[in-house]
Amino acid sequence: MSSPSTSLDPAIAARLKRNPDGLVPAIAQQYDTGEVLMLGWMDAEALHRTLTTGRCTYWSRSRREYWAKGDTSGHVQHVRSVALDCDGDTLLVRVDQVGPACHTGTRTCFDEDVLLEG
Structure with a gap:
């Protein structure tokens, strides 16, 4: 992965717990x-x-590049807030989704295979 210089706040960058590929979900x-x-x-x-x-x-x-959600599909995610979890290993991005979020054309990526519902 190319690693361009970033001006992310050093305190935030230090809190990020990345996987071996340098990524955070x-x-x-x-x-x-x-x-x-x-x-x-x-x-x-x-x-x-x-x-x-x-x-x-x-x-x-898969493409080994940055992509802004919606650049090709038009299904943009406008950011409302971003939070880092207590362990620093997961981000929660609250968005205003335009159109489907999933590449399959569905609203969410989590509506096909429900494993348990109660």
């Missing part, structure tokens, strides 16, 4: 309903871009 959640939309991956640069542009930017593990 980022859960996208619809800000007004609480609906969990998708999971993407961010490094410090993707988080910096997300915080400064107001649009979710992820690291594509």
